[in-house]
Amino acid sequence: MPKVVVPPLPLSGIFAVSKPSGPTSMSVLEDIKRLVGNSRLFVDACKLENRPTKGNRKRRKDTVKIGQGGTLDPLADGVLVVGVGKGTKRLSDFLDCVKEYRTTALLGCETDSYDCHGARVRDAPWRHVTKEAVEAVLDKFRGEIYQTPPIFSALKMDGKPLHEYARQGIPLPRPIEKRKVTVHSLNLVDWMGCNHDFRWPQKEFSPDQKVALQTALKSVEIDPVIQDKPDEHPGQVPTAFVLSMTVSGGTYVRSIVHDLGHALGSAAHVVTLTRSRQGGFTLDPKSEEDKSCVPWDVFEKALEDEGGPGEDGWRLWEREILDRLEIVDAQRQ
Structure with missing residues (x-):
């Protein structure tokens, strides 16, 4: 050698x-x-x-x-x-x-951390979401967009981490500041449907925790009520799909998935996340x-x-x- x-x-x-x-x-x-x-x-x-x-x-x-x-x-x-x-x-x-990511989104449930390591905050219908519906709404998330960082994050407001407001039921002093980021590309690369092993987290928000979160948000949101809309036919494995994206620094991939779930009339969270490129x-x-x-x-x-x-x-x-x-x-x- x-x-x-x-x-x-x-x-x-x-x-x-x-x-x-x-x-x-x-x-x-x-x-x-x-x-x-x-x-x-x-x-x-x-x-x-x-x-x-x-x-x-x-x-x-x-x-x-x-x-x-x-x-x-x-x-x-x-x-x-x-x-x-x-x-x-x-x-x-x-x-x-510029960074590149590949992430798997699971429909029907959103969590406090926006990923599968968090606790379930809200369940929502997901059977109506099709591959075509996802592809049709992706354009809303391309280009320059404004993101609101998750309230369950370490970002601080007036010296206090956001997650402390949410957990202690303290109203936010003001809305969480949105960030302008650039999504250079965003594509659906794999429609897994129900053919996967992913499941919603077992840990759930208690009624008291939901009230605390609503209290934290009520000063900055018109309707912060967190309400489950259970699926009419429980038991079936929820739909999952894979996205690939190229984004600017500061972009929250979990927020894209969370907001995409809302845009589809459902809920969603991240179950896998891979950073495939960072710079060179x-x-x-x-x-x-x-x-x-x-x-x-x-x-x-x-x-x-x-x-x-x-x-x-x-x-x-x-x-x-x-x-x-x-x-x-x-x-x-």
Whole structure:
């Protein structure tokens, strides 16, 4: 195996990892930091040799800066951009860049989080929704649109997170500010119908929780009454379909699905969400300009056993990063 030629060490740069569904972005970042904080790729070799350790499994992770360029919810998988060293200063470039997503929407139920990890807030009829009806209404969500962020989010109003107003039954001081975003493309790519294994969440809002939410919204909405409209023939698996979209930074994919459910005279929430592209990083490179992601299992295996360096002098996980690293500054830090 030929040796990889690298600039003077340690390096600063940006790469992307293919995050799995389940863990938080922060936990993924902390796991990666355990590795890069002990690698001469990113830490001065003298610092690695001179610092105290307690056994091979004792890892220091405070010797290198690391950050991410846009959080993914635990439910979501796909492209997570990581900056190391001076690469962290470039991460803001990825907050406003164009992103691509693929998401599965499930009809008939909306949740507090707008996805399947939340609690059921309202059930609604869904049998009347056809593939043609979905395709016909998608144009309302293309181009420049205004989105209202979910009330069950960490966004703050007058210093208090929105979700606290909703849970405590405190009226919002003013309407949630809408955001202008751009949906460059939005397409229905798979009509799953009832042929799937997705189901509505078992957790439901209690009557008291619904009243609290109505109280929070009544000062800013004309009719915030949250009322179920149960399906007349319960028991059948509700319809699901898959959307692909290319959007500007700041776009809430969950809000698109939630608002689409309302536009269809139903309700909907997200059951899968994949970020397939963020800037130049993508899960499916199609050109020389595209940069692929480091598979998550590369880091999982290294966290269990890094193994020894290969003929090129680098461990497997280090080589995988080197193959994809966008170097920001090759000078010593």
